[in-house]
Amino acid sequence: MRLEPEMTQTLTLRQPDDWHLHLRDGAALASLVPATAAQMGRAIVMPNLKPPVTTTEMALAYRARILAHRPADSTFEPLMTLYLTDSTPPEEVAVARNSGCVHAFKLYPAGATTNSDSGVTDLRKVRHVLEAMEREDMVLCIHGEVTDADVDVFDRERVFVDRTLAPLVAEHPGLRIVVEHITTKEAAQFVTDARDGVGATVTPQHLLVNRNAMLVGGIRPHYYCLPILKREEDRCALVTAATSGSTKFFLGTDSAPHALHTKEAECGCAGCFTAVSALELYAEAFEAAGALQRLEGFASLHGPAFYRLPVNEARVTLVRRPFEIPSEWALADTVVRPWRGGTHTAWSFLRSEAAQ
Ligand code: DOR
Ligand code: ZN
Numbered sequence: 001m002r003l004e005p006e007m008t009q010t011l012t013l014r015q016p017d018d019w020h021l022h023l024r025d026g027a028a029l030a031s032l033v034p035a036t037a038a039q040m041g042r043a044i045v046m047p048n049l050k051p052p053v054t055t056t057e058m059a060l061a062y063r064a065r066i067l068a069h070r071p072a073d074s075t076f077e078p079l080m081t082l083y084l085t086d087s088t089p090p091e092e093v094a095v096a097r098n099s100g101c102v103h104a105f106k107l108y109p110a111g112a113t114t115n116s117d118s119g120v121t122d123l124r125k126v127r128h129v130l131e132a133m134e135r136e137d138m139v140l141c142i143h144g145e146v147t148d149a150d151v152d153v154f155d156r157e158r159v160f161v162d163r164t165l166a167p168l169v170a171e172h173p174g175l176r177i178v179v180e181h182i183t184t185k186e187a188a189q190f191v192t193d194a195r196d197g198v199g200a201t202v203t204p205q206h207l208l209v210n211r212n213a214m215l216v217g218g219i220r221p222h223y224y225c226l227p228i229l230k231r232e233e234d235r236c237a238l239v240t241a242a243t244s245g246s247t248k249f250f251l252g253t254d255s256a257p258h259a260l261h262t263k264e265a266e267c268g269c270a271g272c273f274t275a276v277s278a279l280e281l282y283a284e285a286f287e288a289a290g291a292l293q294r295l296e297g298f299a300s301l302h303g304p305a306f307y308r309l310p311v312n313e314a315r316v317t318l319v320r321r322p323f324e325i326p327s328e329w330a331l332a333d334t335v336v337r338p339w340r341g342g343t344h345t346a347w348s349f350l351r352s353e354a355a356q
Contacts, residue, residue, distance in 0.1 A: 001296035015312040016299035018043040020252030027332035033069035035275040037076035041312035048115040052083035079103040086125040093132035104139040134174040183227040185237035201252025204281035221268040243291035250303035259334040272339040280345035323348035
């Protein structure tokens with residue numbers, strides 16, 4: 001990574017990847033694929049479509065629909081995932097692995113978030129699938145929240161870590177697990193202390209703000225995502241983990257667009273759309289922590305190492321120049337509001353350069 005000395009003006013790093021992304025489907029792909037392809041070399045694409053992507057065959061068809069919207073000059077590579085259900089056959093793991101295009105299975109506890117109704121109701125029901133994943137060295141991505149009605153929404157990740165994640169990690173010692181979009185000091189600590197093969201992604205919004213930004217002085221629906229924003233002490237722990245240099249932590253935006261009217265509603269959808277300014281937002285968070293020199297590891301090196309993929313050869317450059325995040329972005333026949341739309345970031349994405 002190249003950081004110009006003194007008052008750093010430009011920042012050049014290996015092209016990053018997004019290890020947790022929602023690209024949706026249909027007409028929405030036309031604006032969402034170019035948005036991510038502009039910055040990222042690859043992305044782990046979430047399978048929570050309607051209906052969910054539960055088979056390798058469905059994933060390959062979805063991949064083709066994504067690639068149909070890849071800009072002509074882009075080499076963006078969608079890395080596909082399968083949605084784990086109570087009835088996923090263990091044999092599907094080898095099929096997925098042999099496809100060369102499926103890189104992980106996604107565990108949504110049933111009812112935890114958007115389109116998670118078909119998620120896993122009891123981990124015992126997928127034990128044989130998890131064993132097959134261990135054998136095939138297939139990554140398990142986890143939405144780490146319990147869904148019990150009696151657990152407060154702000155405690156759902158913390159309780160999941162104790163009740164579900166810790167036993168799962170111990171029972172499957174060879175299983176590679178990504179705890180997605182961590183939001184609490186407990187999750188950051190758990191992953192820090194965990195055995196090899198346990199990593200975590202962190203979103204830009206969870207590094208930059210706490211729940212006050214969503215709830216003080218008015219309710220801001222565009223700040224609502226799941227797992228929900230937590231306390232300042234949690235945000236600080238996430239910043240410490242992400243900027244520590246530990247290879248366990250890597251970039252995953254969880255960019256999750258919803259049409260404006262479905263967020264600004266009586267019962268608004270969960271999800272922050274950050275794809276259009278992802279790297280600028282991460283740069284802001286790392287700079288605030290005095291850790292810009294660690295951005296490349298988090299954004300471009302740790303993820304490929306975890307997924308056992310080569311790092312990208314292309315480079316991207318950010319320049320210290322205010323960038324106004326657009327306040328609207330096309331989404332099929334409607335619009336989505338990017339997270340923090342209308343505000344500025346200190347860094348602008350300047351260009352992406354192919355390998356020389
Ligand atoms: O806020 C969220 N939105 N969290 C998730 O886990 C799912 C996502 C979505 O698909 O909208
Ligand atoms: Zn997500």
